[in-house]
Amino acid sequence: MLNNQDEQQEQQRVTFISDLLNQKINKTKQDVEDAKTEAQKVQKNYGINTSVNYLEADDRIETKADLQQQRSLVNKVVEDENIVKRQLRTYQELKHSPYFGRIDIKDEGYDEIEQLYIGTASLLDDKTGEFLIHDWRAPISSIYYNGNLGKVSYETPNGKQNTDLLKKRQFQIKDGQIINMFDTNETVGDELLQKELSDKSSEQLRNIVATIQREQNDIIRDTKSDLLVVQGVAGSGKTSALLQRIAFLLYHSRDELNASQIILFSPNLLFSNYIRDVLPSLGERNMRQVTLAEFFAQRLKGIKVQTLFSRFESQTTNNQINDLKGSQTFINQIDDYLNHLTEKQIVFTDIYFQGEIFFAKEEIQKIYGSLNSNLQLADKLLQTKNKLIKALKKRVQADIHDEWVLEKMDSLSDEEYHNYLIDTKPSDFEDFDAEHDYIAKKIAKEHLRIVYDAIYNNSFWDPFTQYLNFLNQVVLPTEINSSDWQTDVAQFQHQLEFHQMRLADAAPMLYLRDKFTGENKNNNIKYLFIDEVQDYSIAEIMYLKLIFNNAKFNLIGDSEQAIFKDVESAPQLLKKLNDAIPVKHPRLINLNRSYRSTYPITTFASSLLPDGEHIEAFNRDGEKPVLYAEPNQTASFNRLQQVIKDKLKLQDSVAIITKDRQEAETLYRKLRKNFDPLLVSDSARTIDKKLIILPVYLAKGMEFDDIIGWDISKENYPNQHSLGILYTIVTRAMHSLTLISNQTISPLISNNAIENNLIKIKKVEK
């Protein structure tokens, strides 16, 4: 038990640390100022130096070397400035709350008891060199998260160390004052977690370092798996664990890994913004973040690819065809197709120069056909390109006496003429003719650059038509009839004319293109994360594997929140993923405990699922969810207004979630005058109002104090296909959930929920 003396001693220590941090902050502020001045000085010099001599040709080479040197100097001072700034931010964070845990341990073979304090970053005593605070990611800190009192072990550079965990103490410290502290034997006591979770929602997701749970810790500290699949129920801390994992990896592999080698695929821009602060709050730089739509747009320049959101909104596409295009079978068919392509089937195109064919497709086909047929596809293409470039060089040589080159030479000004000779000395040329030829060659080369670029960029091959040809020979499963397929193929072709592509075609088409060329790979990325992976097709994941070949894949999701497809079990999904991207060390981690919502909300949400029993609700009190079944539209709308008023009085964040964009827009128009809500669109990045309206797709990954689910009628949610959508809506609520429907409520709200009184149904008689 804690006594007053313990508390006093701990407070004294906190005060000591706070004073020390104050000193460090003051010193570091000065360092930041110095670094800033230094950076400005260097940048100013750099500015002056780059303009010097630029116009005088003789000095150019020298200037170029100088420039490089200057640039690296600027980079260095800027980086120095960033380092001290980050250090300052770390001290400031620590000052606010220096640590959250203490462990007392006695290592096997030693008599001494060590007291270790654990916080978001480490702090050294400059005089003694001892750790005053241990970083939560240090190997020894794992005991805090994993161990019960008694014999435990932790990793050291020399192997496993056994130790006796004698005490585990938790703190809540705010602005230098201990608000709460207690000893515990649990991983992290429920008391602290209760407090954290009962807070109101915030605009930004917070870090959870003080209360990481054991199974979340497994995800965070995994260093062995090359395919880590996390299947976690709604609100189980998947996104939180993912971000803490990134912070952990950056710490663990500090010398080999930096933030730009980690990429996260996130569902939309709003979500990207929502998680923006977590890593910086842990003293780390953010990883790269991208949505699938942005990623495809970069790779298919000039083509507008449908977003996940608009795919969800468009109900017109044939699901069976989409399923096929998203499957491993489809990608395997592409591999097979490419492996058996003869050069005649490859869609080569002519390369033009000044309106005339420069390399005819037949010529290119011949080159390709002459190569060793055992070569890999990518090698074949590369060799073809090399041969074309060789032929181009010959043409350059041949062209130097052509009329157009001579004309161009005659029109050169003196300055232009000398510029061509910039890298030469007069003694390089035997006579005037040699100098003349040298310039002619340069001119010819310059002009033929267009052809060079065309070869370099593979413009002699048409991947779109190739993909179309592939589509036309696909072996269809029995459930898809060939006329539907033909219509779909025609639609692909039609859309292409308007520079558009459906999402379902993007990954297979890019796979075909990049597999054929072997290009566009990104070998720099070492870790790839996908959040909400249940919305990705296997084909998309296989394409990402092709591109990010060196990356360890971390796929995080909840198959029960699948909004494009039917709910799928975790082992089924893992098997599918494992087949699609075979790796040596796959690992599946399940998270079954749900933290976000109150006990009544999680229990109700679980009752929607056929096998919801596996979901463990965190024990936090709250009101039972309510469903209003109103007799008509006017009554429903009046009810909505009443609920909004009540909720806003509580100063809560309230989100009305609709099934799709159209419903959200209609509601917005009706509510705009009285409530001034925010209508969230696909391009939204922030939420800066208390009342917002958003379609379910954009609510992915987010949470709000109060959720109002709009029009939960049978018409909107008729059967199991809409289960993932409804489940996603109800699990966004932290503290309160209200559903509004007409009197034919969705059959997904099961009798089980109603009979067991998991939701209060308020039916107003007609």
Ligand SMILES: Nc1ncnc2c1ncn2[C@@H]1O[C@H](COP(=O)(O)OP(=O)(O)OP(=O)(O)O)[C@@H](O)[C@H]1O
């Ligand atoms: N160990 C923890 N300590 C404190 N809070 C936690 C912990 N784990 C999760 N939470 C909180 O629970 C909420 C849900 O977490 P998070 O968004 O990471 O879950 P998720 O599994 O990604 O959810 P979903 O799939 O439903 O979007 C957040 O408010 C998060 O801060």
